Amino acid sequence: MLYYTDSIERLINSLTKLPGIGRRSAERIVNYILGADRSEINILSEAIKKVKEAVRFCKICNNLSEEETCKICLDSRRHKDMVCVVENPSDVLAIEKAAYFKGVYHVLLGSIAPLEGRGPADLKIDSLLQRIKQDNIQEVIIATDADTEGEITALYLTELLKPKGIKLMRLGIGIPMGSNLEYADATTLSKALESRRPI
Amino acid sequence: MLYYTDSIERLINSLTKLPGIGRRSAERIVNYILGADRSEINILSEAIKKVKEAVRFCKICNNLSEEETCKICLDSRRHKDMVCVVENPSDVLAIEKAAYFKGVYHVLLGSIAPLEGRGPADLKIDSLLQRIKQDNIQEVIIATDADTEGEITALYLTELLKPKGIKLMRLGIGIPMGSNLEYADATTLSKALESRRPI
Structure with a gap:
């Protein structure tokens, strides 16, 4: 049986690991991504990577922060x-x-x-x-x-x-x-x- | 009022553009991303970019394909x-x-x-x-x-x-x-x- 292409299957697998995303939701998201502007999708892809790189815990209160100390502290x-x-x-x-x-x-x-x-x-x-x-x-x-x-x-x-x-x-x-x-x-x-x- | 950090807000904005993802779902996904392994998140980020780059339409039948002609054709x-x-x-x-x-x-x-x-x-x-x-x-x-x-x-x-x-x-x-x-x-x-x- 022939299914989606390899890179689509890989993306569906990654998406279904997220909370609240089942296979059907993942397929709808993939369809959206395929139809969307490339620039919008690059922004999404970068935003995911950026959050993981930029966000850390405030050294005083452990709240999320992009600096050593969070805005509240x-x-x-x-x-x-x-x-x-x-x-x-x-x-x-x-x-x-x-x-x-x-x-x-x-x-x-x-x-x-x-x-x-x-x-x-x-x-x-x-x-x-x-x-x-x-x-x-x-x-x-x-x-x-x-x-x-x-x-x-x-x-x-x-x-x-x-x-x-x-x-x-x-x-x-x-x-x-x-x-x-x-x-x-x-x-x-x-x-x-x-x-x-x-x- | 102080909200999430900038990169988190940007990611939430990107995520809520996807079908079926509201602000609450986006926040849950962001929390998951912050807690997940960096390698897993890089795979997700790359998979999104890759789909947009690799997938095109079959030149015969317009089905999704990663080659000029799809597997079915x-x-x-x-x-x-x-x-x-x-x-x-x-x-x-x-x-x-x-x-x-x-x-x-x-x-x-x-x-x-x-x-x-x-x-x-x-x-x-x-x-x-x-x-x-x-x-x-x-x-x-x-x-x-x-x-x-x-x-x-x-x-x-x-x-x-x-x-x-x-x-x-x-x-x-x-x-x-x-x-x-x-x-x-x-x-x-x-x-x-x-x-x-x-x-």
């Missing part, structure tokens, strides 16, 4: 003594969209997940402790996801930070239990930040 | 005197999947769509007439889509080819009216080919 208007601890860079974006929080972030780059073999040592917790010691941080808002891994991570951080005598907060009412932070809408996130409660 | 086991006329290369693939048809194809690269300003001159009809004259073609199966544009195209081709004295056929029972050929399943397509009817 460099922004003098942000309150450096208030740190919101999240699991992933996408959580930073979700909170930034709510446009309520004026502090800075600390991205753990994951959560504690014993069933998947991820412990506290796999997260950026050491650098959080160092920031708390060095940067005169007054308040830490733990904004991990409201699912099991997020709650375990929050609990671990609470045990760890409680003795340090800083104001320790958890995201307030508003987040539906069992949901992921990055899917919360902007209003819910504003509410949750506004009504944050001490742990 | 080069295959000596295919009956060269029986031509199946389809709108797009994806239709060739759909019929090939059914593994019933043993003739060759002619891809029109479109359909007649007066409302969108596409007339017969925009389709590869001249080269079809030339093949019929030169290649001793006995039977033409018109397998355009069963939607309005496809029916108009079929009607136009019928008027054009009827006087030539060749056996002129239309795809048989089995295709639901108003549907696109490329979404038909293999069995339906086999049935439709088997019970093709003279026009």
Whole structure:
């Protein structure tokens, strides 16, 4: 049986590895690429390569950045003594969209997940402790996801930070239990930040 | 408000131009790309560029090909005197999947769509007439889509080819009216080919 050409099959194979792209979607994308302007497709191809080359983690907060230090950490208007601890860079974006929080972030780059073999040592917790010691941080808002891994991570951080005598907060009412932070809408996130409660 | 980094925003903009990819899907794909191996992402980036460079239209039938002539036209086991006329290369693939048809194809690269300003001159009809004259073609199966544009195209081709004295056929029972050929399943397509009817 004769199928697509080799280079089309190779592209379909690559595309189906992406999240949410099945074979049928990949075929539609290939058809689009074949019909599109060459310049547009070169831009797409370069953009994919560029993201992988240019984007790294901020050396202070581990947020995504194209410089050593991310734009939020460099922004003098942000309150450096208030740190919101999240699991992933996408959580930073979700909170930034709510446009309520004026502090800075600390991205753990994951959560504690014993069933998947991820412990506290796999997260950026050491650098959080160092920031708390060095940067005169007054308040830490733990904004991990409201699912099991997020709650375990929050609990671990609470045990760890409680003795340090800083104001320790958890995201307030508003987040539906069992949901992921990055899917919360902007209003819910504003509410949750506004009504944050001490742990 | 601070959003993603520049190169991420550029990639999201490129991705959302693809069919079926909204901003949320693009963000998920970007997250996947950021976490994936660099080698895998380079393969994807190159595959996109390569498809655009390597794939062209067969000089005989206008099917997708990486050589001057496509594999089907080069295959000596295919009956060269029986031509199946389809709108797009994806239709060739759909019929090939059914593994019933043993003739060759002619891809029109479109359909007649007066409302969108596409007339017969925009389709590869001249080269079809030339093949019929030169290649001793006995039977033409018109397998355009069963939607309005496809029916108009079929009607136009019928008027054009009827006087030539060749056996002129239309795809048989089995295709639901108003549907696109490329979404038909293999069995339906086999049935439709088997019970093709003279026009």
